[in-house]
Amino acid sequence: MKKFEKISCxxxxxxxxxxxxxAQISLDITKKAGNGGTPIVIAPFxxxxxxxxxxxxxxxxxxxxxxxxxxxxxxxxxxxxxxxSPGGSRGYIVQFQLNDARGGSxxxxxxxxxxxxxxPVAHRISDLIYEKLTGEKGLAGTRIAFIAGGGGVWYLVxxxxxxxxxxxxxxxxxxxxxxxxxxxxxxxxYVSFEGRxxxxxxxxxxxxxxxxxxxxxxxxxxxxxxxxGRRLAFTLSKDGNPEIYALDLATxxxxxxxxxxxxxxxxxxxxxxxxxxxxxxxxxPQLYRIGPGGGAAQRLTFEGDYNARPAVxxxxxxxxxxxxxGGRFYIAVLDLQTRQFRVLTSGGTxxxxxxxxxxKMIIYSDGQRLAAVSVDGSIRQDLALRGRARDPAWAPYGR
Amino acid sequence: MQNSIRILMAAASIALLASCASTxxxxxxxxxxxxxxxxxxxxxxxxxxxxxxxxxxxxxxxxTASGAYGSYPSGSQPEYGQSGQPGSGQPGQYGQAPASLxxxxxxSADRIVYFDFDSADIQxxxxxxxxxxANYLRGNPxxxxxxxxxxxxxxxxxxxxxxxxxxxxxxxQVMSAMGVSPRQIRVVSYGEERPAASxxxxxxxxxxxxxxxxx
Numbered sequence: 001m002k003k004f005e006k007i008s009c010x011x012x013x014x015x016x017x018x019x020x021x022x023a024q025i026s027l028d029i030t031k032k033a034g035n036g037g038t039p040i041v042i043a044p045f046x047x048x049x050x051x052x053x054x055x056x057x058x059x060x061x062x063x064x065x066x067x068x069x070x071x072x073x074x075x076x077x078x079x080x081x082x083x084x085s086p087g088g089s090r091g092y093i094v095q096f097q098l099n100d101a102r103g104g105s106x107x108x109x110x111x112x113x114x115x116x117x118x119x120p121v122a123h124r125i126s127d128l129i130y131e132k133l134t135g136e137k138g139l140a141g142t143r144i145a146f147i148a149g150g151g152g153v154w155y156l157v158x159x160x161x162x163x164x165x166x167x168x169x170x171x172x173x174x175x176x177x178x179x180x181x182x183x184x185x186x187x188x189x190y191v192s193f194e195g196r197x198x199x200x201x202x203x204x205x206x207x208x209x210x211x212x213x214x215x216x217x218x219x220x221x222x223x224x225x226x227x228x229g230r231r232l233a234f235t236l237s238k239d240g241n242p243e244i245y246a247l248d249l250a251t252x253x254x255x256x257x258x259x260x261x262x263x264x265x266x267x268x269x270x271x272x273x274x275x276x277x278x279x280x281x282x283x284x285p286q287l288y289r290i291g292p293g294g295g296a297a298q299r300l301t302f303e304g305d306y307n308a309r310p311a312v313x314x315x316x317x318x319x320x321x322x323x324x325x326g327g328r329f330y331i332a333v334l335d336l337q338t339r340q341f342r343v344l345t346s347g348g349t350x351x352x353x354x355x356x357x358x359x360k361m362i363i364y365s366d367g368q369r370l371a372a373v374s375v376d377g378s379i380r381q382d383l384a385l386r387g388r389a390r391d392p393a394w395a396p397y398g399r
Numbered sequence: 400m401q402n403s404i405r406i407l408m409a410a411a412s413i414a415l416l417a418s419c420a421s422t423x424x425x426x427x428x429x430x431x432x433x434x435x436x437x438x439x440x441x442x443x444x445x446x447x448x449x450x451x452x453x454x455x456x457x458x459x460x461x462x463t464a465s466g467a468y469g470s471y472p473s474g475s476q477p478e479y480g481q482s483g484q485p486g487s488g489q490p491g492q493y494g495q496a497p498a499s500l501x502x503x504x505x506x507s508a509d510r511i512v513y514f515d516f517d518s519a520d521i522q523x524x525x526x527x528x529x530x531x532x533a534n535y536l537r538g539n540p541x542x543x544x545x546x547x548x549x550x551x552x553x554x555x556x557x558x559x560x561x562x563x564x565x566x567x568x569x570x571x572q573v574m575s576a577m578g579v580s581p582r583q584i585r586v587v588s589y590g591e592e593r594p595a596a597s598x599x600x601x602x603x604x605x606x607x608x609x610x611x612x613x614x
Contacts, residue, residue, distance in 0.1 A: 150592070172433045175592035177556055194432035197587055198560070219564055219588060222557040235557065242561045263561040278558055285558055308555040322555055329553070349599075351555060367552070391556065 037067040038133060039076040047085030049092055051118040053125070054082070059162060060126035060140040065379035077101050080129065088112035094121050098129050106132055123160065137358045143395040144363060145169070145179040145188055146370060150388055156190060158205060158395075163370075163384045169205055178391060180224050185398025189213070189223035189232055200234055202249075213247060214254070222266045226273075233257070233267040233275055244277050244290075257294035264288075266309050271316035276300065278308040287321060287334075301334065303341050309352055313359045314396075318375055320344075320353035320362045331364045333375055344373045357396045365390040510612040511595075512570055513605065516551070519565040521573055529570060532612050533577035540580060546570050547611040548588040549595070551604035556590055563588030570610045 040061065045053040057080065061067040070076045082096030095110035107128055111121050120141065127138030139161050148155040156170040156179055170176060174193035181188060182202075189202045198220045203210035214220045218237035225232060232247045236254065244267045245254040258264040262281035269275055273292035278285050281297075285308045288297040301307035306324035313320070316336070323332035323343060330347040334340070349367035356363065356372070361379070363372045370383040370392050383389070510532065512525045521529070536542055548563030567586040574584060596603040 151594075151597070170433060174432045175589065177560075177592065192433065193589070193592070196432075218586065219560055221560050235561070237561070237564055242564070263558065263565070265561050266555065266557045278555065280558075285555070306554065308558050324554075349553065 037065065038078065039068045039070050039074075040129075040133075041070045041072055041074055041076045041079040043072050043079065043081045045082045045084050045094075045096075047083040049084035049086075049094070049118055050115065051084070051122065053084050053094065053096075053118065053122045054080070056119060056122035056162075057126045057129070060123060060138075061130065063140075063162065063381055064130060064134075064138070065374070065381070066130075066134055075101075078106075078133065080125075082125075084118065090114045090117075092118060094118070094125075096125055098132060119160075119165065123162075136360060137397070139356050139358060139361065142357060142397065143185075144370070144383075144392055145181065145395065146365070146389045146392040147176055147179065148385075148387055148389050150175075150390070156188070157389075158188075159385070161394075167205075169203065169208075178222050179393045181393055181395045182225050183227060183229040183396055185396045188393075189225065189234075191221055191223065200232070202232075213249070213252070219265075224268050226269050227271055233269060235265040235267070244275065244294075246275075257290060258297070259294075260297075268310050268312045270312055276310045276312065276319060278310065287319065300336075301341075303332070307332070311353045311355055311362070313355045313375070314357060315359055318355075318359070320355060320364075320375075322351050322353070331362060331373065333362070342377060344375075344377045345371075352391050354392050354394045356394045361394075363392045363394050365392055506611045506613060512566075512610045512612070514566055514608040514610075516604070516608065517562070519562065519569045521569055526573075528612075529573050530577060533574045533579050536574065536579045536583050537577070540583065542614065543583050543585060545585045545587060545613045547593075547613055548586070548590075549593060549607055549609050549611070550591050551607040552591045552594060552599065553604070554591075556592070559590035560588050561590075563590045566608075566610050570612070 042054045042058040042061070058069055062069055077100065079099050080096060081099070082094065084092055084094040087093045090112055091114045093110060093112055096107070097105055098107040099105055109128065111124075113121055123140040126140035130136070130138035130140070142161045143158050144161055145156065145158045148157050152173065154172050154174070154176040155168050156176050157166050158169055159166040169188065170192070172192060172194055174196060176193070177191040179188045179190040186206065187202055187204050189200060191198050192201050197215070199212050200214040200220045200223045201210050202213050213232060214234060214236065216236050216238040219235055219242055221235040221242070223232050223234040226246075230249055232249060234245060234247070235242050236245050237243070239256070241261060242263045242265045243256055243260070244258045244264050245256050247254045257275065258277070258279075260279065260281050262279055263285075264277055264279045264281070266278040267275045268277070270289070274289055276287055276289050279288050279297065280286070281288075282299065285306050286299055287301045287307050287310050288299050290297050300319065301321065304323050304325035307321050309322045311320040312318070319334045319336060321332055321334070323330045328347040329350050330343045331345045331350045331353050332341060332343045344362065345364070351365050351367060353362045353364045355361070359375070361372045361374055363370060367390070368388050370385060370389045372381040372383070373379065509528055512528055513522065514520070515522070532544065536544060546567040548565070548567030550559040550562050564586060567588055571584050571586055575581060591607070594603070594607045595609065596606040
């Protein structure tokens with residue numbers, strides 16, 4: 001009996017400690033998108049178009065985590081009615097109205113489109129509704145690039161933000177890594193091991209035209225675009241160990257920005273022209289910042305024992321990163337204004353964060369699948385893709 | 400005619416996939432590794448512009464429900480060899496290896512150097528492996544080896560590329576100290592992209608933290 005008490009005491013102690021550690025982290029753990037949002041009814045669209053316009057709008061709004069979809073005919077703050085019928089000069093006329101509870105019309109628009117634009121128009125309507133009711137720009141019409149496959153065949157894929165309409169941009173029997181969108185959304189820079197050595201390639205996603213922008217001896221890695229779209233930063237090890245370089249795409253002359261015996265990699269540009277990158281110069285991988293021309297590096301992260309793969313929010317205020325503590329990897333975000341550090345995910349093998357163009361969501365991979373979490377941690381989405389998906393990059397709004 | 404070309408291309412791609420799974424030699428590897436679909440659609444032609452424009456069928460399809468990627472769309476051919484170069488800097492002549500490869504794609508155990516977690520330090524038990532390969536290279540000055548650095552799957556992919564290179568460079572330094580000419584050694588890091596063992600166990604991780612000495 002005594003013995004049993006002792007053991008149970010020990011157990012309580014053990015679980016107590018574990019519980020405490022867990023609680024520390026779970027303070028910031030996120031909830032699934034629930035039913036707590038603004039009530040809205042999306043009535044089925046009449047007219048017999050070959051796409052379920054209302055269903056696409058409903059799924060888009062549901063995914064934002066800010067709306068609670070109500071059954072048709074229910075009393076609701078807002079309602080959407082519309083139709084999509086054959087006609088117009090291109091094939092279909094899509095018309096919709098967003099009404100408030102008193103029957104007042106907030107939006108009333110129509111589109112004259114070909115049949116293959118029905119789905120994009122549904123996303124456009126979702127974004128119009130979202131922006132009208134939240135004041136934020138929507139994401140339904142955006143795209144995501146990621147790397148699929150692995151273990152023999154690699155794919156660079158671009159899908160719509162809902163995971164639909166996938167396009168294979170490149171397929172290779174050698175690894176593809178680190179896709180990065182140009183600021184106008186027309187091109188992807190990425191690393192390809194075709195020829196069994198890493199190269200940085202820029203590819204126009206519309207024409208398919210591609211060119212090698214770096215094939216130096218050693219590592220050619222982690223490309224990222226300057227906000228003006230005219231320069232790339234990336235990692236080269238041609239001078240002996242991985243350093244950050246900036247390349248003017250017009251002159252093709254790479255300029256070295258770091259000089260250090262340690263690993264410097266994963267650069268991302270800040271709006272002011274400075275760069276944040278991963279370096280293990282302090283012993284473990286941490287994030288550092290340099291000015292537009294390089295110079296002395298300032299360490300930015302001190303939490304946990306591993307912070308890497310930075311992503312910068314479009315307004316430059318937040319840094320998202322991979323964060324390790326207790327042997328598990330999380331997505332975390334650092335507010336560069338307040339220095340507040342927040343862990344956003346429940347952890348495991350979370351990696352490769354990328355900001356949505358409205359700055360509100362961060363997409364990442366858990367090592368197998370893609371998920372997204374809001375910067376404040378309140379909303380969580382899983383992307384409905386089958387198969388392994390890694391290295392997501394959320395496209396900008398573009399041209 | 401069109402059909403026979405298509406069949407030929409399909410056969411070629413299967414053969415390529417098979418050959419690329421091995422660590423053998425390719426004469427013009429870059430041109431063969433990559434395929435991309437023809438994308439002719441241009442955006443902005445309609446009053447309502449949408450990125451992929453009017454011809455979604457011009458791209459490969461990816462079946463999100465099954466997880467299987469579709470084949471090339473009918474009417475268009477996979478394109479090989481339009482990737483930019485790199486004709487220069489060929490890996491040189493790969494010679495016969497010091498130990499048998501068994502004809503497969505696996506690198507035999509006497510050509511793999513293993514590492515501790517997050518470390519690029521050469522273990523004492525790896526000295527023999529490095530030494531026998533260094534002896535072989537010294538005796539065959541025309542043979543070139545490729546040291547391929549790898550990591551386990553934990554951590555950032557790009558950081559792991561750097562860590563894999565650090566490991567390969569550590570093996571290179573030991574070989575150089577043993578008198579191997581720098582011209583006989585090339586280094587490439589695959590980071591976590593090419594694991595030797597699948598799975599997320601400590602045992603798999605240990606097998607994946609390695610440098611392969613490839614001839």
